[in-house]
Amino acid sequence: MSGWLVLIALQPNLINLIASYAGFLLLGVVGAVFANATGAGGGVVFVPFFNQLNFSPESVVATSFAIQCCGMTAGAVTWHRYYRHHTERATAWRALPGGLMLTIPASLCGIWAAQYGGHLAPSLAFLKGNLNALHLGFGVFSIILALAIFASIPLLRKTAFVSRFTQADVLVLPFVAFIGGTVTAWLSVGVGELVAVYLIMRGFSVTMSIALAVILSAASVWGAIAYHMTISQAIVWEVVMFAGAGAVIGGILAKRVVLAFSPTRLKLFFGAWVLVLGASGLPVF
Structure with a gap:
């Protein structure tokens, strides 16, 4: 907090800066609470909001990544x-370290393949995705994610959870994380959501699955941000300055939200929210 206050104080035209961008502080809080309470990336909130502000597609993704570096890191530290x-020592949480070892490298490989693959080999250019279709792609992904969240709700009644990965999980989880990493490079969301839904549907503890997804997402966004700092250079730093600070607050609060409400209510609320945001991204709206 002290470092952030010093950074703000050193900015030129401080009054105008606060008047123009202070509102993003609340956006950061809301986005990070959502992200760290569900395992979904904060981009689920940031992407449609920045689209409404007519940010360029690259700026939408780059700025979302930068904010998540703040919020997802705070959430990851809190969950850890x-x-x-x-x-x-809880049985239901034994899978956390192994799950991170299976998913973080695969997610980073997916992100870097999408970001740098086209630069290294023309045949990999398709991994870059189409940023001009960002709004549509985000809408479709969000609707699929919402349906997956709703489908997982009946599994929340379980009181006995899976605590170990099978041989099939050891093969499937890295694949899911790689695909999620690639989608994350396109949309700034993806890997945490896909892995969390997979783990919940496999019968692992909901809370453990969320914690794993948050830590995985934090590692993923840090792996992705270097590209946008050095190559795309599309980050809107004034927004990050305020929304990032709010995201740190939200990342700390999110764990309390998860533990205060029943998993079923959380999933219903956030699933409905994601569905509405996704539908708003379709061309018919």
């Missing part, structure tokens, strides 16, 4: 502390 202090 919860794991170490409260659940490290």
Whole structure:
């Protein structure tokens, strides 16, 4: 907080800066609470909002990544502390370290393949995706994600959870994370959502699945941000300055939201929210 206040104080035209961008502080809080309470990336909130502000497609993705580097990191640290202090020996949480080892490298490979593949080999240019179709792609992905969230709700009644990965999981999880990483490079969301839904549908603890998805997403966005800082250079830093600070607050609060409400209510609320946001991204709206 002290560092952020110093950074703000050093900015030229401070009054105009605060008047123009202070509202993004609340956006950061809301986006990070959503992201870290569900395992979904904060881009689910940031992308449609920045689209409405007519940011360029590259700026939408780059700025979303930069904000998530703040919020998802705060959430990852918070969830990791919860794991170490409260659940490290709990049977339902045994899969967390192994799950991260299976998914983080694969997710980073997917992100880097999408970002740099076209530069290294023309045949990999298709992995870059089509940024001009960002709004449509985000809408379709969000609707599919919402339907998957709704489908997983009956599984939340379980009281006995899977605690170990099968040989099939060891093969499938890296594949899911790679695909999710590629989608994340396009939309700034994807890998955390796909992995969390997979784990929940496989019968793992909902809370553990969310924690794993948050830590995975934090590692993924840090792996993705270098491209946008050095090559695309499309980050809107004034927005990040305020929304990033709000995202840190939201990342810390999110764990309390998850533990305060029932998983079923959380999934219903956030699934409905994602569905509405996704539908708004379709050309018919």
